[in-house]
Amino acid sequence: MHYEAPIREPLIIGDKSYHDITVDVARPIETAPPRSWWIVFSISLAMFLYGVGCILYTIGTGIGVWGLNKTVGWAWDITNFVWWVGIGHAGTLISAVLLLFKQKWRMSINRSAEAMTIFSVIQAALFPGIHMGRIWLAYFVFPIPNQLGSLWPNFNSPLLWDVFAISTYFSVSTVFWYVGLIPDFAAIRDRAVRPVTKHVYKILSFGWGGKAKHWQRFEEVSLVLAGLATPLVLSVHTIVSMDFATSVIPGWHTTIFPPYFVAGAIFSGFAMVQTLLIIMRKLFKLEDYITIQHIEMMNIIIMVTGSIVGVAYITELFIAWYSGVEYEQYAFLNRATGPYKWAYWSMMFCNVFSPQFMWSKKLRTSIMFTFFISIVVNIGMWFERFVIIVTSLHRDYLPSSWSMFSPTFVDVGIFLGTIGFFFVLFLLYARTFPVIAQAELKTILKSSGENYKKLHEQHGDH
Amino acid sequence: MATTESKQIIRALYDDDDVILKAVKDTRAKGYHVNEVYSPFPIHGLDHAMGLKPTRIAIAAFLYGLTGLIVAIVMTWGMMNADWPQNIGGKPSMTWIQNMPAFVPIMFELTVFFAAHAMVWTYFAVNKLYPGADAQNPDPRTTDDKFLMEVPVKGDRDELIEFLKSSGAIEINEVTENA
Numbered sequence: 013m014h015y016e017a018p019i020r021e022p023l024i025i026g027d028k029s030y031h032d033i034t035v036d037v038a039r040p041i042e043t044a045p046p047r048s049w050w051i052v053f054s055i056s057l058a059m060f061l062y063g064v065g066c067i068l069y070t071i072g073t074g075i076g077v078w079g080l081n082k083t084v085g086w087a088w089d090i091t092n093f094v095w096w097v098g099i100g101h102a103g104t105l106i107s108a109v110l111l112l113f114k115q116k117w118r119m120s121i122n123r124s125a126e127a128m129t130i131f132s133v134i135q136a137a138l139f140p141g142i143h144m145g146r147i148w149l150a151y152f153v154f155p156i157p158n159q160l161g162s163l164w165p166n167f168n169s170p171l172l173w174d175v176f177a178i179s180t181y182f183s184v185s186t187v188f189w190y191v192g193l194i195p196d197f198a199a200i201r202d203r204a205v206r207p208v209t210k211h212v213y214k215i216l217s218f219g220w221g222g223k224a225k226h227w228q229r230f231e232e233v234s235l236v237l238a239g240l241a242t243p244l245v246l247s248v249h250t251i252v253s254m255d256f257a258t259s260v261i262p263g264w265h266t267t268i269f270p271p272y273f274v275a276g277a278i279f280s281g282f283a284m285v286q287t288l289l290i291i292m293r294k295l296f297k298l299e300d301y302i303t304i305q306h307i308e309m310m311n312i313i314i315m316v317t318g319s320i321v322g323v324a325y326i327t328e329l330f331i332a333w334y335s336g337v338e339y340e341q342y343a344f345l346n347r348a349t350g351p352y353k354w355a356y357w358s359m360m361f362c363n364v365f366s367p368q369f370m371w372s373k374k375l376r377t378s379i380m381f382t383f384f385i386s387i388v389v390n391i392g393m394w395f396e397r398f399v400i401i402v403t404s405l406h407r408d409y410l411p412s413s414w415s416m417f418s419p420t421f422v423d424v425g426i427f428l429g430t431i432g433f434f435f436v437l438f439l440l441y442a443r444t445f446p447v448i449a450q451a452e453l454k455t456i457l458k459s460s461g462e463n464y465k466k467l468h469e470q471h472g473d474h
Numbered sequence: 475m476a477t478t479e480s481k482q483i484i485r486a487l488y489d490d491d492d493v494i495l496k497a498v499k500d501t502r503a504k505g506y507h508v509n510e511v512y513s514p515f516p517i518h519g520l521d522h523a524m525g526l527k528p529t530r531i532a533i534a535a536f537l538y539g540l541t542g543l544i545v546a547i548v549m550t551w552g553m554m555n556a557d558w559p560q561n562i563g564g565k566p567s568m569t570w571i572q573n574m575p576a577f578v579p580i581m582f583e584l585t586v587f588f589a590a591h592a593m594v595w596t597y598f599a600v601n602k603l604y605p606g607a608d609a610q611n612p613d614p615r616t617t618d619d620k621f622l623m624e625v626p627v628k629g630d631r632d633e634l635i636e637f638l639k640s641s642g643a644i645e646i647n648e649v650t651e652n653a
Contacts, residue, residue, distance in 0.1 A: 030514065030619035155553060164553035168565050173579040180583045184590040191594060194603065195617070199514065202614035218598065219607025222616055226601050227516040229529045233597045236535050240590050243582070251579050454515040454619075458491075 056435035063429005089143035096136035102281025103129025108241035263343035263404030272324035280393035286386035318367025362392020542588025
């Protein structure tokens with residue numbers, strides 16, 4: 013019934029029962045947040061409000077308050093957009109792809125990873141809006157029948173594909189997350205003592221009762237949604253990469269971008285999951301559920317995708333040399349030796365060099381080292397997008413159009429604002445939502461719980 | 475007499491998924507009908523043990539996806555070819571198929587969008603789940619660590635209760651349904 017190879021390490025540590033899982037997951041919701049939560053929340057809120065101020069200043073005054081110029085029309089705005097979309101990808105990877113591959117270790121991390129997806133896609137979705145010169149006309153991107161003889165959008169543009177991709181991605185990720193949350197909200201509802209809490213979770217849990225037929229449909233819906241979300245996650249970053257790949261700019265016009273951007277997205281997304289979960293498992297005392305093994309598994313994925321990104325960098329360089337196109341060759345020469353070489357080499361260092369440390373078992377099972385690398389990777393992946401966008405734009409076909417780019421405080425402020433907004437959402441989530449999919453986790457307790465594994469060892473499979 | 479008996483329902487509470495799974499099989503083998511099982515998590519093989527038919531929600535999702543694909547094709551053709559066949563950057567706009575590659579991302583996204591959302595709405599509708607609905611489980615412990623089986627009384631009531639107790643139930647409750 014619950015046979016599992018003895019070689020597998022337990023995924024749930026300690027002598028846990030089903031009830032213990034419920035209690036451990038419900039604890040952050042049922043207790044008051046500590047002072048440290050309020051401090052971090054206040055800092056995030058302040059950053060968010062500063063970002064709102066910068067956004068309003070941009071919209072009120074004009075895009076000219078940013079550091080963009082006539083040559084470099086995209087810089088921090090789209091860099092941040094791609095960066096945030098990329099971070100969002102790990103959540104869907106963990107909940108969908110790992111579900112298709114029946115990876116049990118996803119179960120204690122998928123809820124938070126999906127939350128991270130949704131909150132980072134919200135940050136990403138801000139940028140296509142606020143980088144518009146006339147944001148109040150943004151509704152024109154939608155194919156809505158109108159009084160201009162019905163004037164439609166142009167379906168040839170990857171920026172329009174982005175609209176469809178991001179809105180589909182956001183909405184499908186949200187329902188996927190919510191369908192999984194319903195049984196867990198029901199568990200909180202059934203435990204709630206205070207009438208207000210009970211009422212709120214009654215609304216959120218949609219009346220879930222855990223009937224056999226409902227669970228049967230639940231599993232089918234989860235599987236189909238995972239099957240839909242997997243190509244979706246690949247397509248979304250593919251479409252984002254086509255913003256560049258379908259252009260005629262040397263350094264952008266590359267067929268390798270779609271898979272390479274997706275690999276980079278998984279790479280940076282998993283790094284962000286590590287950053288968040290390493291802190292969360294400590295603060296919420298979830299070390300028994302988010303174990304060293306989970307961290308190691310994610311580090312292996314970071315190592316694999318980091319190596320794919322490394323291969324892509326080398327492929328780009330090889331093809332640039334092999335192509336014989338001097339513009340292409342110069343684009344890469346400029347990256348490595350031009351005025352932004354510091355950005356290029358920090359990108360190379362962070363993305364190609366740093367994940368290779370994970371080959372060492374000692375390093376990839378070290379929490380401190382993982383936390384450090386996860387930050388390094390996210391810095392590196394920010395630079396990757398910055399390097400691709402800015403170094404390809406600031407020097408291209410006509411030397412008379414060559415220029416430089418430097419951000420203003422508004423560029424930086426909006427980016428900081430999105431980081432603040434992300435953490436505001438994530439901190440609120442962590443205190444009100446069940447951060448571990450406890451219904452799912454209970455299904456693997458008997459096969460992957462430490463206590464049950466020991467029993468199997470002693471008594472064999474019953 | 476027979477009508478009042480059929481309204482009697484025994485609720486047997488269990489504290490282990492393997493025990494209730496076996497109990498469901500045995501109860502059905504004895505000729506009883508298992509009305510419902512409430513569990514805090516999906517129990518592998520329970521639907522089979524209860525004799526539930528496989529769900530057809532995946533077939534529905536496929537049809538919704540097909541609808542989305544058709545919507546995308548008709549929309550791009552209508553807007554880009556039928557309504558305003560313009561030259562935008564030298565892209566061929568005479569027939570839809572000539573410029574089809576540019577529409578693939580839209581076709582794909584709308585397929586996924588329709589399939590995912592319509593399937594989830596269907597799921598909510600057939601399970602009668604909506605914001606603020608009353609909890610469908612009769613015992614709040616069944617979302618934590620207890621499992622509940624509902625068996626309507628057929629024949630001798632005491633014999634059924636004895637049987638359920640021997641199957642590992644930790645608690646037996648009897649309710650009368652107001653039919």
